[in-house]
Amino acid sequence: MIRTACPLDCYDACAITCDPSYPTRLVATPTHPTSNGALCALLNKHMHETPRIEKPRVNGEEVSMEVALDAAAAALSQSPLLQWRGSGHLGVMQSVTNLLIAKLGGTRTYGSLCDGAGQAGILAGRGYNRQLPPEQIAKADVVVVWGRNLTVTNSHIMPYIKGKKLIVIDPVQTRIAKQADIHLQIQPRSDFMLAIMLARFVAMENAEDEAWLEAHAEDFEDFYEFTQEFRMVQALRDIGIDTQQVGDVLSLLLGQRVVFLVGAGPQKYSQGHAVFHAIDSLAAALGLFGKEGCGVSYLGNTTQGFENPFKIDVDEVSIVTTPFEKFKTVLVRGGNPAGSMPCTNKVVSSLKQVANLIYFGLHENETSFLADIIIPAKTFLEKEDIRLCYGHHYIEDMHKVVDSDIGISEYAFVAAMFERLGLEGLESEQAYLKIWRDQYATANDYAVLPDYEETPYREGFGEGSDEKFVFVDEYEDDFDEEVEEGGYWLLSPKPSKSLNTQFVRGEQVLLSPSCGFQEGERVRVYSTYGEQQFDVKFSVDLREDCVVIYAGSIGLNKLTPPLASEEGEGACYQEVKVSVEKL
Numbered sequence: 001m002i003r004t005a006c007p008l009d010c011y012d013a014c015a016i017t018c019d020p021s022y023p024t025r026l027v028a029t030p031t032h033p034t035s036n037g038a039l040c041a042l043l044n045k046h047m048h049e050t051p052r053i054e055k056p057r058v059n060g061e062e063v064s065m066e067v068a069l070d071a072a073a074a075a076l077s078q079s080p081l082l083q084w085r086g087s088g089h090l091g092v093m094q095s096v097t098n099l100l101i102a103k104l105g106g107t108r109t110y111g112s113l114c115d116g117a118g119q120a121g122i123l124a125g126r127g128y129n130r131q132l133p134p135e136q137i138a139k140a141d142v143v144v145v146w147g148r149n150l151t152v153t154n155s156h157i158m159p160y161i162k163g164k165k166l167i168v169i170d171p172v173q174t175r176i177a178k179q180a181d182i183h184l185q186i187q188p189r190s191d192f193m194l195a196i197m198l199a200r201f202v203a204m205e206n207a208e209d210e211a212w213l214e215a216h217a218e219d220f221e222d223f224y225e226f227t228q229e230f231r232m233v234q235a236l237r238d239i240g241i242d243t244q245q246v247g248d249v250l251s252l253l254l255g256q257r258v259v260f261l262v263g264a265g266p267q268k269y270s271q272g273h274a275v276f277h278a279i280d281s282l283a284a285a286l287g288l289f290g291k292e293g294c295g296v297s298y299l300g301n302t303t304q305g306f307e308n309p310f311k312i313d314v315d316e317v318s319i320v321t322t323p324f325e326k327f328k329t330v331l332v333r334g335g336n337p338a339g340s341m342p343c344t345n346k347v348v349s350s351l352k353q354v355a356n357l358i359y360f361g362l363h364e365n366e367t368s369f370l371a372d373i374i375i376p377a378k379t380f381l382e383k384e385d386i387r388l389c390y391g392h393h394y395i396e397d398m399h400k401v402v403d404s405d406i407g408i409s410e411y412a413f414v415a416a417m418f419e420r421l422g423l424e425g426l427e428s429e430q431a432y433l434k435i436w437r438d439q440y441a442t443a444n445d446y447a448v449l450p451d452y453e454e455t456p457y458r459e460g461f462g463e464g465s466d467e468k469f470v471f472v473d474e475y476e477d478d479f480d481e482e483v484e485e486g487g488y489w490l491l492s493p494k495p496s497k498s499l500n501t502q503f504v505r506g507e508q509v510l511l512s513p514s515c516g517f518q519e520g521e522r523v524r525v526y527s528t529y530g531e532q533q534f535d536v537k538f539s540v541d542l543r544e545d546c547v548v549i550y551a552g553s554i555g556l557n558k559l560t561p562p563l564a565s566e567e568g569e570g571a572c573y574q575e576v577k578v579s580v581e582k583l
């Protein structure tokens with residue numbers, strides 16, 4: 001039996017045991033702490049059923065891999081050169097292409113389509129983002145699910161929250177919201193105000209954790225004053241809740257061991273960093289850091305704490321507003337910018353100006369259709385790698401299970417380019433894997449991230465655990481002036497059958513049944529940035545001021561703004577209102 005792990009961009013990072021005689025039969029490793037003996041349909045069905053790119057292509061013609069690699073080498077030697085990296089496979093060896101970009105004097109992207117704004121907010125308060133181990137979640141009395149769609153995106157966490165009091169904060173009545181003791185179905189983009197108002201009520205009731213604040217945080221009184229700068233009646237109205245609901249939430253939270261599971265939803269906005277800083281500030285007021293059964297969980301930065309052999313120091317451009325047109329050659333590795341970046345119309349016209357667009361991936365998508373050179377990747381079963389995880393701290397080595405004539409691994413691609421371009425200094429694949437493996441820490445007999453702490457922030461904040469928590473103390477928001485009044489908030493949570501733009505992609509817009517359209521009707525959805533047609537599907541789970549178009553739906557990002565968060569260079573997919581019109 002061979003051990004590997006699911007490569008997909010997912011909180012769970014399930015460990016897999018494979019019988020090489022039946023390489024398509026993937027079984028969850030029974031002894032793994034979080035895989036719970038089950039893999040999901042994304043991996044076991046949809047990935048398996050989605051056709052992969054089998055043959056390399058150059059200018060639309062199928063060619064041998066050797067010819068395609070020659071063409072890629074010729075293209076990569078032309079500058080200016082850019083690498084745009086996606087997150088189609090989360091193994092560390094994906095980033096070996098960085099070494100090639102550095103050798104060739106190329107540029108790469110910074111920022112994030114995913115969690116950048118939230119990460120910036122966490123760093124502002126805590127100085128360092130330590131992952132909350134699931135074992136601490138299991139010890140909580142109360143779990144606050146704050147904009148994370150657990151049953152769809154993080155299903156392996158469900159056993160850890162069983163039997164707990166549950167508060168869900170989400171504009172959509174998700175499956176987990178239906179199971180909750182309290183569901184605050186708030187207006188989108190009002191999380192900052194909600195966190196601030198909750199913190200203010202905590203202070204008004206003198207319920208803050210004084211001893212902890214004294215030892216571990218900067219001046220709480222200043223923060224309390226900051227929360228008083230906002231008008232309460234107006235704030236609660238904007239959020240869409242009343243004082244009774246605030247009281248109900250506080251009565252569940254006070255004096256309990258509480259964990260916040262915060263997801264990507266509340267930070268897809270220009271002020272996403274402030275939202276997360278405010279949520280952390282609320283948690284700090286309650287003294288929820290550094291204690292058993294308490295904490296705030298978000299997506300972790302997995303390579304943090306490692307000496308990363310693929311770290312490079314080169315010029316960078318934003319991944320949210322990438323100016324592709326400035327580059328002669330662009331290498332897209334493991335991603336689909338023409339589908340996943342905001343403001344598709346702008347992205348596509350920019351990509352079309354690139355002389356040599358190289359797409360290195362597994363599946364056809366909007367970007368492969370635009371590419372001049374297509375290099376098929378190997379699947380995770382066909383190469384060696386290491387799976388770090390943003391949802392828990394366990395590490396899994398990914399061993400090769402089968403051989404295949406199709407595609408090329410990222411390491412082999414880089415080696416082929418070094419050879420063709422006469423570059424030197426590439427170590428062996430095993431040497432790089434060893435550099436990573438030599439840095440693992442161990443906990444519960446498992447390999448874990450080097451900066452793993454059983455109870456994060458017990459000693460203090462910052463990388464050296466010798467700093468204090470810093471409360472949020474500013475908020476400037478000019479969004480209301482920019483938005484068209486009367487449109488619907490465009491929410492794009494993750495769907496169950498696709499993984500971003502991979503696998504079974506939607507073509508529906510979900511609307512409240514009171515919207516005045518017919519179910520099944522084809523409508524035009526438009527924003528300042530573009531338009532796309534979708535089929536109407538009714539959902540009683542939505543507020544009347546929202547539509548849902550699942551992330552990964554075809555054409556969704558024609559509607560989204562080419563805008564990065566004010567801190568953290570995160571994409572602001574939901575900083576937009578849309579209109580819906582009959583055809």
Ligand SMILES: Nc1nc2c(c(=O)[nH]1)N[C@H]1C(S)=C(S)[C@@H](COP(=O)(O)OP(=O)(O)OC[C@H]3O[C@@H](n4cnc5c(=O)[nH]c(N)nc54)[C@H](O)[C@@H]3O)O[C@H]1N2
Binds near residue numbers: 115147169263
């Ligand atoms: N099946 C499946 N699983 C996935 C993925 C996938 O595509 N499909 N993608 C993976 C990736 S890349 C990521 S980053 C994670 C993300 O997974 P999650 O963290 O769960 O993020 P989302 O699904 O984007 O949104 C989570 C919730 O936020 C809510 N929400 C939207 N706007 C707001 C708001 O303004 N305030 C509040 N409080 N809530 C809001 C949405 O309704 C949704 O229920 O999932 C991963 N897992």
Ligand SMILES: Nc1nc2c(c(=O)[nH]1)N[C@H]1C(S)=C(S)[C@@H](COP(=O)(O)OP(=O)(O)OC[C@H]3O[C@@H](n4cnc5c(=O)[nH]c(N)nc54)[C@H](O)[C@@H]3O)O[C@H]1N2
Binds near residue numbers: 089335336502
């Ligand atoms: N409107 C809206 N847009 C969003 C989001 C949203 O919430 N709303 N979510 C955003 C988020 S959270 C994320 S993370 C991004 C994701 O955006 P991307 O990182 O662009 O992810 P995908 O679109 O799924 O494209 C992944 C590609 O990786 C390729 N791939 C898979 N395995 C391998 C491999 O082993 N090697 C190589 N070389 N390639 C491989 C596949 O061909 C696949 O097409 O999308 C973002 N886009």
Ligand code: SF4
Binds near residue numbers: 012040042043
């Ligand atoms: S739950 Fe996530 S990690 Fe586990 S098999 Fe499914 S996609 Fe992979």
Ligand SMILES: [Mo]
Binds near residue numbers: 009113114115
């Ligand atoms: Mo993501």
